[in-house]
Amino acid sequence: MYILGISAYYHDSAACLIHNGNIISAAQEERFTRIKHDPRFPIQAIKYCINNSSISFDEIESIVFYDKPLLKFERLLETYLAEAPKGLKSFLMSIPVWLKDKLFLKSTIAKELSTNFDVKKSSVLPKILFTEHHISHSASAFYPSPFKDSAILTIDGVGEWSTTSLSHGSGNNIEIISEIHFPHSLGLLYSAFTYYTGFKVNSGEYKIMGLAPYGEPVYLERIKEHLIDIKEDGSFKLNMDYFNFNSGLTMTNSKFHDLFGGAPRQSETEVTQKEMNIARSIQELTEEIVILLAKNAKLKTNSENLCLAGGVALNCVANGKLLKNNIFKNIWIQPAAGDAGGALGAALFAYHTHFNNARVISEPDAMKGAYLGPQTNSVEIETMAKKYNAKFQKFTDEESLYDLVSDHLINEKVVGWHQGRMEFGPRALGGRSILGDPRSTKMQSIMNLKIKYRESFRPFAPSILIDELQNWFDIDVKSPYMLLVADINDAKKIIETEETEKLFGIDKLKIPRSTIPAITHVDYSARIQTVSKDTNPKYYGLINSFHKKTSCPVLVNTSFNVRGEPIVCTAEDSYKCFMRTEMDVLVIENYIFYKNNQPNYDDKEKWQEKFRLD
Amino acid sequence: MDFLSQLFAFFKERKKYWLAPIIIVLLLLGGLIILSSLPAIAPFIYTLF
Numbered sequence: 001m002y003i004l005g006i007s008a009y010y011h012d013s014a015a016c017l018i019h020n021g022n023i024i025s026a027a028q029e030e031r032f033t034r035i036k037h038d039p040r041f042p043i044q045a046i047k048y049c050i051n052n053s054s055i056s057f058d059e060i061e062s063i064v065f066y067d068k069p070l071l072k073f074e075r076l077l078e079t080y081l082a083e084a085p086k087g088l089k090s091f092l093m094s095i096p097v098w099l100k101d102k103l104f105l106k107s108t109i110a111k112e113l114s115t116n117f118d119v120k121k122s123s124v125l126p127k128i129l130f131t132e133h134h135i136s137h138s139a140s141a142f143y144p145s146p147f148k149d150s151a152i153l154t155i156d157g158v159g160e161w162s163t164t165s166l167s168h169g170s171g172n173n174i175e176i177i178s179e180i181h182f183p184h185s186l187g188l189l190y191s192a193f194t195y196y197t198g199f200k201v202n203s204g205e206y207k208i209m210g211l212a213p214y215g216e217p218v219y220l221e222r223i224k225e226h227l228i229d230i231k232e233d234g235s236f237k238l239n240m241d242y243f244n245f246n247s248g249l250t251m252t253n254s255k256f257h258d259l260f261g262g263a264p265r266q267s268e269t270e271v272t273q274k275e276m277n278i279a280r281s282i283q284e285l286t287e288e289i290v291i292l293l294a295k296n297a298k299l300k301t302n303s304e305n306l307c308l309a310g311g312v313a314l315n316c317v318a319n320g321k322l323l324k325n326n327i328f329k330n331i332w333i334q335p336a337a338g339d340a341g342g343a344l345g346a347a348l349f350a351y352h353t354h355f356n357n358a359r360v361i362s363e364p365d366a367m368k369g370a371y372l373g374p375q376t377n378s379v380e381i382e383t384m385a386k387k388y389n390a391k392f393q394k395f396t397d398e399e400s401l402y403d404l405v406s407d408h409l410i411n412e413k414v415v416g417w418h419q420g421r422m423e424f425g426p427r428a429l430g431g432r433s434i435l436g437d438p439r440s441t442k443m444q445s446i447m448n449l450k451i452k453y454r455e456s457f458r459p460f461a462p463s464i465l466i467d468e469l470q471n472w473f474d475i476d477v478k479s480p481y482m483l484l485v486a487d488i489n490d491a492k493k494i495i496e497t498e499e500t501e502k503l504f505g506i507d508k509l510k511i512p513r514s515t516i517p518a519i520t521h522v523d524y525s526a527r528i529q530t531v532s533k534d535t536n537p538k539y540y541g542l543i544n545s546f547h548k549k550t551s552c553p554v555l556v557n558t559s560f561n562v563r564g565e566p567i568v569c570t571a572e573d574s575y576k577c578f579m580r581t582e583m584d585v586l587v588i589e590n591y592i593f594y595k596n597n598q599p600n601y602d603d604k605e606k607w608q609e610k611f612r613l614d
Numbered sequence: 615m616d617f618l619s620q621l622f623a624f625f626k627e628r629k630k631y632w633l634a635p636i637i638i639v640l641l642l643l644g645g646l647i648i649l650s651s652l653p654a655i656a657p658f659i660y661t662l663f
Contacts, residue, residue, distance in 0.1 A: 070620065070621065070624045071624075071628075073637075074624075074628065074630065074633060077633060077636060077637070078633075081636075095640060095643075096644075098640075098644075099640060099641065099643060099644025100644065103617075103644075104617055106616060106617070106620070107616070107617065
């Protein structure tokens, strides 16, 4: 039985195909259209899923959409009514979209599919089902996890009404225990501070998390006193006097700005100590709430296991703290924890609950390392090379390729690494990554300023061979999806002197803090990806080769894109990104390209204009 | 028709019949939007709308 899951129309639209409960393929639309967080109907992603399995629409039993439009519309109308006459401008802007498309989603989906696929009449389309937004998240966290029984926490901005949910998963069943409803939302509170500190809502949240260690939690008490009322069980209420998101077109209002001493920072202006302190304060508050919610989840379910999803589950610093608190014996986090993962959850929920099929548990999990996207073949690489007159060297022996690439890394070259199937979710996990030597003191600055063209304060993440994990980091569980943060081992730390301890804010960045400074954040933490031979043998092979030569089993791993660009998908995307940046070497499967051998590249698209800064 | 039956099932399930007149008026307005082919662009913030 094939089931197609779809998420669309808000942000990060995606498609996922499952066969008898087994996840076959999944991809975000942005990777194909090259528009970051593309919310449009995921035609390209669906085409990929269908073509990759060589099936026709007739073979699909059901199409499942990841939320319920009527329920969301009910929330919108009730909120506008409660706030009226405030919110008129927002009402006039949002309602036409609903009346035109979103409300008639069933026929919109049928129309999109019959226009783009060989389906003559919408009556022969598979049955279209809808799941609730937080159920989709819960299902995406529980069904692929290795747990028979688990507490499930989903925390995000908002779905229909729910912003936070606690459920209990057992066998093939998910039972909702409690929910927190709009407008009381931890995700939206975090986004309000993202907005206030001058970053883009729904993409700048990572930056707040990265900025937090440069600051002090000086605003924490003020936030607790004025903005949020937190109960012992982790439930909370926002004081809506300070927010504008429920009916306005901004996240915060003048009362909020007065509380924090001024208007929001303008985008692309200097990030000051104030923003760093705000980031630290909201980060600490988030961690506190997540831990309280997890304690309540333990109390209510008495399970040893916890599954997490929803945008807030991508806050790997909070996840790391949760792990350290030992509330649950095991934690599993959906790698596509944001809305893209809703497509996967919707399909799995329909398979197990609507069609009542039993669940087969996979080890280490059912996500196949999140490598669920398209793979590039030799024909595609050579066609691309011909188009751009690109010079390459082809390898038949993988070991020689690893040997050569690891030499380049040791010589502080920056390498674009395009291998195997593309990752599903926001993290590059060695399928579409840019790699560097973590021992280099200049690597963080090179990668931020010359390769990614992004803010210099942003940290990079390490990929480490799974068997070496405990020799380098203070963590004893695997983190294959880069969703846990842990401290570097004491033995690898470079202890601060009295003089360096006095440094404040961004100046902290100048001091190497460990033997692998490029991936050590200013608080000695790192966002870890553990690499195992089973899920990514090629990436493992490369790091292993680097390890043998340097005794360092770690590489810097950042996503293969520039700021504002979706992660690369095809060989052509990779080559273009390689030529636009100061990257030295590009490896696509067994083909290696050197920058100094390539013909002049005339960037007709002007990527600085094409990709809007995030 | 499919949509109307869904809408009725929704009112029944959620017991929110008081929303019916608002939705019907909005649907009529929606018809006007489609007929006049006015562009419909959503507000920018997050996924609220």
